[in-house]
Amino acid sequence: xxxxxxxxxxxxxxxxxxxxxxxxxIVYALVTLIPLLWIIATSxxxxxxxxxxxxxxxxxPSLEGYVNLFTTRTRQSPEMLAQLPPPTTWYDxxxxxxxxxxxxxxxxxxxxxxSIIIAFGSTFLAVxxxxxxxxxxxxxxxxxxxxxLFFILSTRMMPPIAVAIPIYLMYREIGLTxxxxxxxxxxxxxxxxxxxxxxxxxxxxxxxxxxxAAMIDGYTRLQAFRKAVLPQAATGIAATAIFCLIFAWxxxxxxxxxxxxxxxxxxxxxxxxxxxxxxxxxAVAAATTLFxxxxxxxxxxxxxxxxxxxxxxxxxx
Amino acid sequence: MTETxxxxxxxxxxxxxxxxxxARPIRGLSDKAIxxxxxxxxxxxxxxxNIFPLIWTIWLSFTxxxxxxxxxxxxxxxxxxxxxxxGDGDVWLAMQTTAHFVVWTIIIETVLGFGLAWLIDKKxxxxxxxxxxxxxxxMLSPAVVGNFWTFLYQPQSGLFNYVVGFLTGIDxxxxxxxxxxxxxxxxIVIVDAWMWTPYVMLICLAGLRSIPDYIYEAAEVDRASPWxxxxxxxxxxxxxxxxxxxxxxxxxxxxxxxxxxxxxxxGPGSTTEVVSITLKRQAFESWRTGxxxxxxxxxxxxxxxxxxxxxxxxxxxxxx
Numbered sequence: 001x002x003x004x005x006x007x008x009x010x011x012x013x014x015x016x017x018x019x020x021x022x023x024x025x026i027v028y029a030l031v032t033l034i035p036l037l038w039i040i041a042t043s044x045x046x047x048x049x050x051x052x053x054x055x056x057x058x059x060x061p062s063l064e065g066y067v068n069l070f071t072t073r074t075r076q077s078p079e080m081l082a083q084l085p086p087p088t089t090w091y092d093x094x095x096x097x098x099x100x101x102x103x104x105x106x107x108x109x110x111x112x113x114x115s116i117i118i119a120f121g122s123t124f125l126a127v128x129x130x131x132x133x134x135x136x137x138x139x140x141x142x143x144x145x146x147x148x149l150f151f152i153l154s155t156r157m158m159p160p161i162a163v164a165i166p167i168y169l170m171y172r173e174i175g176l177t178x179x180x181x182x183x184x185x186x187x188x189x190x191x192x193x194x195x196x197x198x199x200x201x202x203x204x205x206x207x208x209x210x211x212x213a214a215m216i217d218g219y220t221r222l223q224a225f226r227k228a229v230l231p232q233a234a235t236g237i238a239a240t241a242i243f244c245l246i247f248a249w250x251x252x253x254x255x256x257x258x259x260x261x262x263x264x265x266x267x268x269x270x271x272x273x274x275x276x277x278x279x280x281x282x283a284v285a286a287a288t289t290l291f292x293x294x295x296x297x298x299x300x301x302x303x304x305x306x307x308x309x310x311x312x313x314x315x316x317x
Numbered sequence: 318m319t320e321t322x323x324x325x326x327x328x329x330x331x332x333x334x335x336x337x338x339x340a341r342p343i344r345g346l347s348d349k350a351i352x353x354x355x356x357x358x359x360x361x362x363x364x365x366x367n368i369f370p371l372i373w374t375i376w377l378s379f380t381x382x383x384x385x386x387x388x389x390x391x392x393x394x395x396x397x398x399x400x401x402x403x404g405d406g407d408v409w410l411a412m413q414t415t416a417h418f419v420v421w422t423i424i425i426e427t428v429l430g431f432g433l434a435w436l437i438d439k440k441x442x443x444x445x446x447x448x449x450x451x452x453x454x455x456m457l458s459p460a461v462v463g464n465f466w467t468f469l470y471q472p473q474s475g476l477f478n479y480v481v482g483f484l485t486g487i488d489x490x491x492x493x494x495x496x497x498x499x500x501x502x503x504x505i506v507i508v509d510a511w512m513w514t515p516y517v518m519l520i521c522l523a524g525l526r527s528i529p530d531y532i533y534e535a536a537e538v539d540r541a542s543p544w545x546x547x548x549x550x551x552x553x554x555x556x557x558x559x560x561x562x563x564x565x566x567x568x569x570x571x572x573x574x575x576x577x578x579x580x581x582x583x584g585p586g587s588t589t590e591v592v593s594i595t596l597k598r599q600a601f602e603s604w605r606t607g608x609x610x611x612x613x614x615x616x617x618x619x620x621x622x623x624x625x626x627x628x629x630x631x632x633x634x635x636x637x
Contacts, residue, residue: 129359132354136356252460
């Protein structure tokens, strides 16, 4: 190495340092991925394989977990099974080989649909309200602005169980217990604080000159907001929406305390997928896998904005 | 008289405050109206879903109301519940359990998270991809995580026990991570560290990247050793970010519920009964609404105080 190039990269780590650092980080990443990969693998195991000792790394893949997840089954005596017409579909055959017949669909699809409706409904409302409020806080003189912003953030930090006590009573009074509307309103309230803080950061970054130019051209403030600010904030709004979606999708404490059936989402449902004699682990793993895939996709989409999201927009980089 | 003086003084005052508004004719709604029209709905929603229930909780905490007996007569009991909670050994035990959980998760997550961030900051090939991979656990649902770790912690067939057995030679069926009084407080710490180390890592990484290169260049010119550079530059300059991560993890773990509820449900006995689990048991299993409201208020006040410090830390980091 010549002296000149060394002087240039005086603080850059050497190749050896980089390689060692890289190796350690990659080992850590792979080790922490094991639990998740193990669950995904378990979803393709048969129930006996899933609890085999020693744990089976190599196994014959089976869709039994997924079949069990989507159906309810009843055990039949061999004589009874002999009288039935032969199974017509591959999943009938699979269930029949365990001396069972399919009794009907399980609750998983309604729960999944609930998760989707509640997550998207609350996200839409939170982002809608949050964009307006963030613009208000970003562009106008609001009395007690800092106190209002702190108040908004502090509502998100409240322990969910503590909030759930009065919400439970309130919802019982006004008939919102175990309704999708009740859960959407609740998640909107929790998410709107994140949305305001995040979006305020994004809108602060848009130069005011755009709106001012638009207003000089004859736009009203509202038109300028719609035509000059919103398009510029589109990326920020999308990132915020994904954060809200992930929160509502993952939320458990309110869901388990305030819903029982009609509005139950996936997180309180998954732990109670049981087969004969306890938890049906391949079915639980199958539900977990299907539940986690959207999160993995969103994480990849969000990777550039993650830091902002987890610090309420304070750290931007 | 007064009217004319104010009306002649007002435009000048306004012009000084917001010149661009006065400079051209106002069309549509005034800015003030728009501001309230934009912020109002959010404030109203939060008042309805957060503040009104909070006031209700304060009221409940002074009564003997029970949610499972809505028609019983409600009596005011004053500060009785607060008095009882502060003298209740079970609550103090739950606070100790929570403190053990909060302190150990923060120590482990900060050391590992900062270490990882420091390694990633060496910018090896593919560091972006691996950073994203490391971040995956923190995006998952804590409830789902708690649930699948019970599977990994199964005494005989669980992968965790098997790996520990394989590495140390201990029989994997000889210990129960979730069933033993000695191990279960650590079982929840391990899962939390698995899940949230990436969070601390990400914030520390931002801290490390905020340190300008020229400071290291100057230190290099002064022949400061790498050790000295780490202690005098890297650590102090990243400290506000580390504090931010520690505070946020502290708040989150102080109110931890989902993951612990699914891993141990507070058991065995009450060895992992963190304070949120106590609250849930009192409120939704024993239906002691007055008592649990008082406990909820105590938690509120604690978290509110911590949140205040957190926002100050946020603002300090923001100025960088």
